[in-house]
Amino acid sequence: MFLYEKKLQYPVKIKxxxxxxxxxxxxxxxxPDGELAAAMRYLHQRYTVPYGQIVGILTDxxxxxxxxxxxxxxxxxxxxxxLSPEEIRAAGMxxxxxxxxxxxxxxxxxGVPCDMKYIGVKGDLLADLNEDLAAEQKARVxxxxxxxxxxxxxxxxxxxxxxxxxxVHYQRFGDALRIAQDKLDEKNFYAFNPSFDKICPNGGCNx
Amino acid sequence: xxxxxxxxxxxxxxxxxxxEAALYLxxxxxxxxxxxxxxxxxxxxxxxxxxxxELYGPLTIYSSADCDSWQxxxxxxxxxxxxx
Numbered sequence: 434m435f436l437y438e439k440k441l442q443y444p445v446k447i448k449x450x451x452x453x454x455x456x457x458x459x460x461x462x463x464x465p466d467g468e469l470a471a472a473m474r475y476l477h478q479r480y481t482v483p484y485g486q487i488v489g490i491l492t493d494x495x496x497x498x499x500x501x502x503x504x505x506x507x508x509x510x511x512x513x514x515x516l517s518p519e520e521i522r523a524a525g526m527x528x529x530x531x532x533x534x535x536x537x538x539x540x541x542x543x544g545v546p547c548d549m550k551y552i553g554v555k556g557d558l559l560a561d562l563n564e565d566l567a568a569e570q571k572a573r574v575x576x577x578x579x580x581x582x583x584x585x586x587x588x589x590x591x592x593x594x595x596x597x598x599x600x601v602h603y604q605r606f607g608d609a610l611r612i613a614q615d616k617l618d619e620k621n622f623y624a625f626n627p628s629f630d631k632i633c634p635n636g637g638c639n640x
Numbered sequence: 641x642x643x644x645x646x647x648x649x650x651x652x653x654x655x656x657x658x659x660e661a662a663l664y665l666x667x668x669x670x671x672x673x674x675x676x677x678x679x680x681x682x683x684x685x686x687x688x689x690x691x692x693x694e695l696y697g698p699l700t701i702y703s704s705a706d707c708d709s710w711q712x713x714x715x716x717x718x719x720x721x722x723x724x
Binding site for chain 1: 648649651652655656659660662663664666667668669698699700701702712717718719720721723724
């Protein structure tokens with residue numbers, strides 16, 4: 434089960450609301466490389482993985498992504514709190530406002546609602562771990578792009594923290610891929626899917 | 641309500657150390673240095689959380705019923721500026 438702890442993983446304290454920044458940063462809530470998609474990707478990939486170390490990595494990274502989802506939500510909440518309809522209109526947030534008011538709806542910066550098409554659960558350990566490595570890099574790029582567009586230090590600080598975590602997760606998924614490959618037939622990694630094929634007592638593959 | 645911002649920051653820093661060590665240990669379960677680091681920070685965070693909950697209220701629902709009323713529902717909630 435999951436247990437909620439009433440604190441953010443890292444502080445978010447933004448003095449000046451700014452709807453223009455919120456319009457960009459919302460992509461890390463519900464965009465293609467956002468935190469919601471990341472958490473769902475790892476949580477659902479882990480069930481058929483036969484190696485405890487890799488199940489541990491997928492579980493713990495997924496849970497941290499939920500903490501990051503909450504941090505992104507805190508950034509968006511504080512950036513949009515107390516804005517007048519005039520300020521919302523001036524920032525171009527009126528198209529979002531008409532459907533969601535100041536509520537936090539997971540969507541991309543372009544307004545596309547979050548979609549499970551953003552994630553892959555192939556059920557093949559090497560395919561899924563390679564997707565996860567790419568996903569962490571794509572999320573890192575999105576944070577880099579946000580840092581190119583946002584100049585408020587109160588916003589930059591938690592965004593930099595989130596960016597750094599993508600790099601650490603990339604390292605851990607690299608470890609996971611190494612652990613998986615160490616357990617496979619070195620002559621042909623791809624002849625055997627440990628998440629599905631039965632492990633032969635004599636080693637090697639069974640098809 | 642006075643919120644323990646400084647104490648909360650200490651907890652966040654210690655919790656971060658614990659979580660980072662846990663992620664590393666998933667991949668390197670026999671690393672003695674990482675195990676020692678994990679134990680040290682786990683111990684520190686436990687003490688800080690007990691102090692925090694005594695002063696400012698529960699961090700989880702399992703520590704919410706020590707008073708006459710249900711403190712869990714008291715704000716500020718973590719996403720509010722006042723809580724950070």
